[in-house]
Amino acid sequence: xxxxxxxxxxxxxxxxxxxxxxxxxxxxxxxxxxxxxxxxxxxxxxxxxxxxxxxxxxxxxxxxxxxxxxxxxxxxxxxxxxxxxxxxxxxxxxxxxxxxxxxxxxxxxxxxxxxxxxxxxxxxxxxxxxxxxxxxxxxxxxxxxxxxxxxxxxxxxxxxxxxxxxxxxxxxxxxxxxxxxxxxxxxxxxxxxxxxxxxxxxxxxxxxxxxxxxxxxxxxxxxxxxxxxxxxxxxxxxxxxxxxxxxxxxxxxxxxxxxxxxxxxxxxxxxxxxxxxxxxxxxxxxxxxxxxxxx
Amino acid sequence: xxxxxxxxxxxxxxxxxxxxxxxxxxxxxxxxxxxxxxxxxxxxxxxxxxxxxxxxxxxxxxxxxxxxxxxxxxxxxxxxxxxxxxxxxxxxxxxxxxxxxxxxxxxxxxxxxxxxxxxxxxxxxxxxxxxxxxxxxxxxxxxxxxxxxxxxxxxxxxxxxxxxxxxxxxxxxxxxxxxxxxxxxxxxxxxxxxxxxxxxxxxxxxxxxxxxxxxxxxxxxxxxxxxxxxxxxxxxxxxxxxxxxxxxxxxxxxxxxxxxxxxxxxxxxxxxxxxxxxxxxxxxxxxxxxxxxxxxxxxxxxxxxxxxxxxxxxxxxxxxxxxxxxxxxxxxxxxxxxxxxxxxxxxxxxxxxxxxxxxxxxxxxxxxxxxxxxxxxxxxxxxxxxxxxxxxxxxxxxxxxxxxxxxxxxxxxxxxxxxxxx
Amino acid sequence: xxxxxxxxxxxxxxxxxxxxxxxxxxxxxxxxxxxxxxxxxxxxxxxxxxxxxxxxxxxxxxxxxxxxxxxxxxxxxxxxxxxxxxxxxxxxxxxxxxxxxxxxxxxxxxxxxxxxxxxxxxxxxxxxxxxxxxxxxxxxxxxxxxxxxxxxxxxxxxxxxxxxxxxxxxxxxxxxxxxxxxxxxxxxxxxxxxxxxxxxxxxxxxxxxxxxxxxxxxxxxxxxxxxxxxxxxxxxxxxxxxxxxxxxxxxxxxxxxxxxxxxxxxxxxxxxxxxxxxxx
Numbered sequence: 003x004x005x006x007x008x009x010x011x012x013x014x015x016x017x018x019x020x021x022x023x024x025x026x027x028x029x030x031x032x033x034x035x036x037x038x039x040x041x042x043x044x045x046x047x048x049x050x051x052x053x054x055x056x057x058x059x060x061x062x063x064x065x066x067x068x069x070x071x072x073x074x075x076x077x078x079x080x081x082x083x084x085x086x087x088x089x090x091x092x093x094x095x096x097x098x099x100x101x102x103x104x105x106x107x108x109x110x111x112x113x114x115x116x117x118x119x120x121x122x123x124x125x126x127x128x129x130x131x132x133x134x135x136x137x138x139x140x141x142x143x144x145x146x147x148x149x150x151x152x153x154x155x156x157x158x159x160x161x162x163x164x165x166x167x168x169x170x171x172x173x174x175x176x177x178x179x180x181x182x183x184x185x186x187x188x189x190x191x192x193x194x195x196x197x198x199x200x201x202x203x204x205x206x207x208x209x210x211x212x213x214x215x216x217x218x219x220x221x222x223x224x225x226x227x228x229x230x231x232x233x234x235x236x237x238x239x240x241x242x243x244x245x246x247x248x249x250x251x252x253x254x255x256x257x258x259x260x261x262x263x264x265x266x267x268x269x270x271x272x273x274x275x276x277x278x279x280x281x282x283x284x285x286x287x288x289x290x291x292x293x294x295x296x297x
Numbered sequence: 298x299x300x301x302x303x304x305x306x307x308x309x310x311x312x313x314x315x316x317x318x319x320x321x322x323x324x325x326x327x328x329x330x331x332x333x334x335x336x337x338x339x340x341x342x343x344x345x346x347x348x349x350x351x352x353x354x355x356x357x358x359x360x361x362x363x364x365x366x367x368x369x370x371x372x373x374x375x376x377x378x379x380x381x382x383x384x385x386x387x388x389x390x391x392x393x394x395x396x397x398x399x400x401x402x403x404x405x406x407x408x409x410x411x412x413x414x415x416x417x418x419x420x421x422x423x424x425x426x427x428x429x430x431x432x433x434x435x436x437x438x439x440x441x442x443x444x445x446x447x448x449x450x451x452x453x454x455x456x457x458x459x460x461x462x463x464x465x466x467x468x469x470x471x472x473x474x475x476x477x478x479x480x481x482x483x484x485x486x487x488x489x490x491x492x493x494x495x496x497x498x499x500x501x502x503x504x505x506x507x508x509x510x511x512x513x514x515x516x517x518x519x520x521x522x523x524x525x526x527x528x529x530x531x532x533x534x535x536x537x538x539x540x541x542x543x544x545x546x547x548x549x550x551x552x553x554x555x556x557x558x559x560x561x562x563x564x565x566x567x568x569x570x571x572x573x574x575x576x577x578x579x580x581x582x583x584x585x586x587x588x589x590x591x592x593x594x595x596x597x598x599x600x601x602x603x604x605x606x607x608x609x610x611x612x613x614x615x616x617x618x619x620x621x622x623x624x625x626x627x628x629x630x631x632x633x634x635x636x637x638x639x640x641x642x643x644x645x646x647x648x649x650x651x652x653x654x655x656x657x658x659x660x661x662x663x664x665x666x667x668x669x670x671x672x673x674x675x676x677x678x679x680x681x682x683x684x685x686x687x688x689x690x691x692x693x694x695x696x697x698x699x700x701x702x703x704x705x706x707x708x709x710x711x712x713x714x715x716x717x718x719x
Numbered sequence: 720x721x722x723x724x725x726x727x728x729x730x731x732x733x734x735x736x737x738x739x740x741x742x743x744x745x746x747x748x749x750x751x752x753x754x755x756x757x758x759x760x761x762x763x764x765x766x767x768x769x770x771x772x773x774x775x776x777x778x779x780x781x782x783x784x785x786x787x788x789x790x791x792x793x794x795x796x797x798x799x800x801x802x803x804x805x806x807x808x809x810x811x812x813x814x815x816x817x818x819x820x821x822x823x824x825x826x827x828x829x830x831x832x833x834x835x836x837x838x839x840x841x842x843x844x845x846x847x848x849x850x851x852x853x854x855x856x857x858x859x860x861x862x863x864x865x866x867x868x869x870x871x872x873x874x875x876x877x878x879x880x881x882x883x884x885x886x887x888x889x890x891x892x893x894x895x896x897x898x899x900x901x902x903x904x905x906x907x908x909x910x911x912x913x914x915x916x917x918x919x920x921x922x923x924x925x926x927x928x929x930x931x932x933x934x935x936x937x938x939x940x941x942x943x944x945x946x947x948x949x950x951x952x953x954x955x956x957x958x959x960x961x962x963x964x965x966x967x968x969x970x971x972x973x974x975x976x977x978x979x980x981x982x983x984x985x986x987x988x989x990x991x992x993x994x995x996x997x998x999x
Contacts, residue, residue, distance in 0.1 A: 007823075013901045014824035021815035021876065022830070024807075029837055029871050032848035039847065046847070047374045047612075047854050095739030098732065107740060109984065110747040116980045116987070117973045118930040118948035124969035125753040128962055132491065133543070133550040136752050139769050150545030153491040153696055168746070173991060180992040200731060218995055229841040232932045236952060239364065242493070244693045250843045250933070257847045258937065259367050261374070261395075270844035281839045324941075357942035360953055368953075372940040375854040549961060553765040581762055 036274070040267035046257050050264050057268035066244070067269065070252040073159065074273075077230055077248060080163035082223045089171045089219065090212075093178030094204070108179075115172030123236040126165045127152070152237045158246045162233050169233075170226070174219040181215035182208070221284055228277050249273045321623040324379040325354045326369070328361040329604075333568045333641035340637060344630055352623045362494060363684045369609060373397050378609035380616065381624050386423035386603035387675035388682030389431050395679075398431040399608040406430070408622070409629035415648045420603050423674055432605035433628040434646035436638060439601035439672055440498050440566050441665045442591060443573070445482070446584035448561040452480035459584075460664070464591035467532050474541040477561035485541035487551040487560035488533070490699045493692025494684070495548060496533070498600045499564050500695065502590055503529035505598030505673040511687065512676040517716040523709045530698050530705035532593055537699055544700045558583060564590065570642030570661065587642075587661040589668035601672040602683065603646060606631065644669060680719060690715045757781070757966040764963045780967035790971055792943050793950040797975075799862055800935070800946055801928040804869045809921050812872070813913070816879025817905060821891060831880070838873040846937055853938060860941045868934050872927075874994045875920055882916050882993075883909065919990035922983050926976050947972040 040057055044050025061067045096107055114122065129136045132150045141148050151161040185208065193203045231250035238246045247255070249269065257266035329337045341354050357379070359365045366388070372378045384392065392398045406412055413421050416434050424432040442461075449455050454473055456462045464470050474485025489495040501511070509525030511518065518526065536542035543554055555563040556576055563569075567587070576582040590599050606628045608616075616624070631638075635645040636656055644666060645651055657663065675681040682688065694712055697703035756764055757780050759773040784790055818824070819831050849868040850859070858864030886909065894904045935946045942954050951968040980987055 010822055010901065011824045014818045014822040014827075017814040017818035017822065017905075018824075018830065021811040024811060024870050025833075025837075028849075028868055029840075029842075029845075030833075032845040032852060033840065035848040035851070036845060045374075046371065047851060092739070092742070095735055095742070098736055099739065103740070105984075107743040109981070110743040112987075113747060113750060113977065113980065116926050116930075116976045118976065119932045120948040120952045121969045121973040123952065124965055125749050128756060128966060129749050129752060131550065131962075132545045132547070133554060134765050134767075134962070136749070136769065150491060150700070153545050153547075153700075154702065155697075168749075176988055176991045177995050222995060225839065225841075229843045231843060239360070241491070242693055242696060243363075244689065250841075250846075253844065253846065254937070257850070258371050259363070261370065263847055263851070266847050270847060273841060274844045277841045277844075278839050358954060359942070364953060368940040371850075372860075375859050377860050377940060550765075557762075557765055557767075559767070 033274075036267050036270055039263055040271045042264045042267075044263040044267075045261050046263045046266075053264065057265050058272075060265065061268055061272065066247065066252065067272075069245070070247045070249050070269075073234075073246060074228060074230065074248045076159050077163060077166075077234070078224065078227045080160055081166050081227050082220065084163070085167040085171055085223055086174055086216065086219050088167055089174035090178050090216070092171065092175050093182055094208070096175075097179060097182045111175055112172035114169050117169070119169070119232040120236065122165065122169045123233065126168075127237070130161065152241050155242065155245050158237070158241070162237055165237075166227070166230075166233055170223075174223065177215055177219055178212065181212050185211050217289075221281065224284060225277060225281050228273070228280065320348075320350055321352050321619055323352060323354050323381055323620070323623050323627055325356045325381050325627070326365075326379040327356065327358055327383040328365040329383065330358050330361055333571060333638075333643070334358060336571060336638060336641040340631060340634060343634070343637075344627065347630070348626070352626060354627060366684045370395065370397060373609045374612055376611050376613040378611045380620060381606055381608055381627055383435070384432055384605050384607040385683040386420065386432065386434065386605050388685060389424055389605070389607075390426055390677050391679040391682050391685050392607070393426045393431055393679075397610055399610055401430045401433060401608065403430075405625055409433070409625050409632075411629060411632060411647075415632075416646050417648075417669075419672065419674060420646050423603055423677070424605055426677075432607040433632060435604045435606060435631060435635060436643035436646050437601050437603050437669070437672065438567050438643045439599045439665075439668055440502065440564055441587045441589060441599075441668070443555060443563040443565060443569070443585060443587050445555070445558060445561050446586055448477055448480050448482050448558070448583075452476040452561070459586060461586075461588060461591075465593075467593050470591055470593055471536065471539070471541065474536060474562075475539075478541060480561070482559065482561040484543045484554060484560040485562065486536060486543075487546060487554040487563040488536070488542045488699070489546060489548050489551045489565070490537060490543065491545045491547045491550075491696060493695035494688065496695045496699060497688055497692055498566070498602075499533065499590075500526070500529050500691075501673070501675075502598055502600040503532065503593055505600065506592060506594035506596060508595070510676070511681075512678060515678075517687075517719075518709075518713055523713060526712070527705045527709045528594070530695075530708060534699050534701060534705060538701050542699075545696075556582060567642030567644070567662075567665070571640065574640070587665055589665050589671070597668065597671040599668050599672055601674060603674075604643070605646075686719060687716065690719075753966050754970055757963050757970050759963055761961070761963050780963045781971070783964055784968040784971060788950065788954055788968065789943055789945075790947065790950065790968065793945050793947040794975075796862060796865075796944060797929055797946040797948075800865050800869075801925050803862075803866050804928040805921050805924040807866075808870055808872050808875055808924055809917060811870075812876040812879055812920075813917065816876045817883050817909060819876075820880045820883035821905075821909070822901070834873050834876055837871070838877065842868075842871065843933060846933065849934065850937060860939055860944050862944070865935050865938050865944075865946065868938075869928055869931060872924065875924060878916065878920060878993050879913075882913060886912065915989070916993065919986040919993060922979065922986050923990040923994065926979060926987070929976050947975075 041052060041054060042050035043053045092111055096104060096111065099107055130138070130151045132138060132148060132153070138148045149157055151157040189207055190203065193207055229250060230248050231254070234246060234248045235251050235254070250273065253266050253269050253273070256262050256269060325341070327337060338356070341356050345353050359368060369378065369382060384398070389398065411433065420434045420437060424430050424434055444461055446455065446459055449461055452473070454461055454463060454476060464473050477485045504511070504525050507525045507528060509522050509529075511522070513519040513522070533542070537544050543551065543560060546554065551563060551565065552569060552572060554560040556572065570587065573582060573585050577585070589597060608624060632647040633650070635647050636650050636653060639645050639650070639656055639659055639662060642662065644662065645656065650656055679685075680687045691712055694703065694708040698705055698708040755771065755773065758776055758778070760775055760777050760779065763770070763774055819827055853859050853864045853867065856864070858867065890908055891904065894908050899907070930948060932948055935949045936953070939945050939949065942950065945953065951965070951972050
């Protein structure tokens with residue numbers, strides 16, 4: 003053994019110390035504190051009395067909690083799979099282009115992703131404005147009655163999902179593009195010799211080879227969208243926030259508007275558990291499915 | 298360890314800051330972003346000029362409603378609240394129950410040179426809780442009916458003084474909306490139909506016109522009050538259903554529909570008066586006017602609220618006597634200079650200003666000021682007030698009802714159930 | 720691209736290409752529409768007919784956004800916040816990722832396990848405790864208070880670890896043979912090869928932090944301490960009809976990141992694919 007263990011440990015300590023300090027203070031500690039707070043009747047600031055599982059019992063009969071849970075799930079359903087699909091389509095389309103056309107088209111599709119959510123909100127709030135919005139003029143032209151998207155319960159979530167897809171698809175799109183580029187051209191050459199048409203090639207070659215990327219995109223999107231707050235909050239101001247509430251927003255309302263830290267923490271813990279359970283489940287599921295497809 | 302370090306850093310910055318400023322700075326928050334934001338900014342800059350070396354107001358305008366009150370609440374809890382803020386009188390009971398507001402003591406009032414006698418009883422009552430005052434009233438701001446004189450004239454709905462006629466009674470008003478539409482307007486009336494918070498005022502006014510009450514002896518919608526709420530909702534949703542009122546219209550769109558001439562009338566707060574005056578001055582507006590809400594039901598009644606100034610409780614911090622004096626000076630000065638504030642459409646709360654000839658001649662205030670006799674305020678309870686719990690529940694059901702998604706009776710049922718849970 | 724070249728140029732293929740370009744234009748149209756609207760006078764904006772070009776060009780909305788809001792101050796706040804978060808995060812993750820990949824020390828596996836697990840944890844659920852923690856430090860409404868809770872970004876450390884894992888063992892062994900100290904190995908052997916990754920990660924970390932909404936929104940109630948994305952939605956300094964005015968503020972908020980992207984397009988693409996664990 004050439005390595006001097008004690009010395010290496012010390013050096014390693016110096017390397018990891020800054021990160022570990024931050025990680026402990028800003029991740030481990032708040033996580034533990036969240037669990038503890040959820041068993042108390044604490045206000046937002048300050049300590050509370052231990053109330054056992056009272057906060058969780060209350061959640062079981064809290065209609066707003068049920069609604070927030072449902073809305074979050076509904077939003078995930080509307081955004082994750084359609085968003086992945088859109089990103090895949092766009093990536094396939096863009097990968098056919100070359101040179102500066104590809105560069106420009108790529109930038110056009112990706113640009114929304116790098117904008118702050120409040121900019122995206124302002125843009126779409128304007129585009130979908132019921133009286134003067136661009137989209138409403140399009141509907142007029144198609145003889146479809148105008149839709150007050152952010153003011154009706156029916157259209158709120160689908161609209162926020164569409165805006166979210168527009169905003170975040172760029173990320174998934176780049177992953178798909180990288181995945182497409184990683185497919186060796188020889189495979190396509192072979193397929194061309196077999197006189198395989200475009201659709202068959204896609205179905206038999208591209209799709210199976212792209213499956214790992216698809217699984218990755220789905221996982222990332224799912225975890226991301228379960229944590230939805232920004233867009234839903236911004237679009238619901240002045241609308242019907244009680245009906246369109248999502249989980250993180252409910253945490254925010256309970257803690258900062260109603261000053262009920264303990265109850266808010268119980269909601270936070272629920273979301274925490276849900277996200278972890280779903281990501282573990284999806285990870286296992288996709289690995290199984292992926293294993294079947296690629297072999 | 299961390300705490301100590303941070304406290305030390307903070308202390309040193311604070312020391313540095315206080316030695317750097319010789320004059321007293323007053324941190325001011327308001328939510329006056331609508332038509333009156335500009336007038337208030339003018340007043341603030343006048344104040345600062347008047348107190349050049351002594352006091353300076355540093356003003357921030359935050360988003361009206363829930364965002365504003367959420368920020369006030371949390372920043373008060375962590376000792377980050379401003380020195381002074383605007384506050385809706387309707388929300389004072391809620392704020393006092395949350396312990397957010399400091400009392401304005403009789404001594405404070407004496408220092409400011411203001412007293413009960415300077416204000417209308419209704420407003421003084423609104424800022425008083427358990428015999429203590431928690432704010433200094435600035436104004437009353439009811440809602441009014443704005444109208445386009447060109448269109449109403451063409452529709453034969455104006456008398457020779459240019460005041461609308463034939464608008465009283467549900468039938469007549471609906472017919473008038475039809476006539477206005479026939480006279481070339483796209484909509485009879487621009488309603489803020491996409492914003493339940495906003496519509497609360499109109500709906501509560503229409504309840505008041507039937508002597509309706511939201512809370513009677515601590516009970517929500519007691520007796521035949523549900524029916525009265527339903528009547529109010531029915532009238533408003535009928536306008537939308539008949540194509541006379543613009544559906545799903547948010548606040549700025551409603552203003553734009555009216556100012557662009559697409560809608561002949563608009564029910565909105567007096568705070569939009571400056572928008573009209575300014576556009577008119579630029580030659581970009583038709584002849585317009587504003588009057589008291591027409592009597593749709595039994596007798597005139599208009600919902601009103603008051604802007605007040607309040608001092609938030611700042612947890613863990615007490616203001617220095619100098620700072621407190623500066624804040625009192627701000628409040629007192631603002632009230633005494635509220636004649637200019639009246640040009641933003643509001644009715645000043647401070648009596649001596651209302652008594653001036655200048656105010657009495659001011660238009661359009663003079664036209665709608667008789668409505669002060671018919672004003673109603675929110676019930677005095679911690680559950681009421683702008684962005685309060687009741688406000689929140691009711692507004693949730695207004696948008697679907699006013700746009701025909703929900704039946705008025707059904708909405709009233711749901712409101713009753715939800716209020717019952719409080 | 721090879722894939723493109725190999726496709727036979729047939730009608731269907733041509734159609735797909737035209738469609739892609741068309742969709743790209745429609746996709747980006749809201750951006751154009753927002754910018755164009757912000758260059759119109761307010762009364763032109765609310766006309767009942769669509770006008771794709773302003774009748775009167777005006778910068779009035781921009782001037783008003785700059786003079787009537789504290790957007791200049793917000794820019795500085797955002798720059799400090801995004802800059803500090805990027806610097807601290809990238810630096811700490813680089814060191815730690817290197818140590819986990821290349822050095823042996825007790826607790827290494829546990830630490831790595833925790834980091835991987837934290838990747839799944841929604842930090843949004845920690846807002847209450849962040850709020851309380853920052854309040855107890857007296858850091859609400861301060862820049863450090865906005866910065867601190869944003870310093871945890873497991874993706875970056877994971878990318879670094881994978882990057883260092885991919886370096887062939889020979890490099891380290893050769894250096895150890897030369898009796899080089901650990902510092903020297905890190906500094907002379909490993910640092911020079913990661914500049915590309917570091918640059919890419921820094922750029923996206925900057926963009927992500929610039930765009931962050933939830934925490935800066937909660938941590939700040941004083942207008943002068945807000946970041947640009949929070950300020951433009953929380954502070955209302957307009958009156959009357961204000962669509963164009965608000966869009967002008969939005970354009971100003973998005974401009975720095977849009978420009979950063981257009982300059983460092985390749986790096987951003989690289990970082991995105993790296994962050995997902997795909998070799999760029």
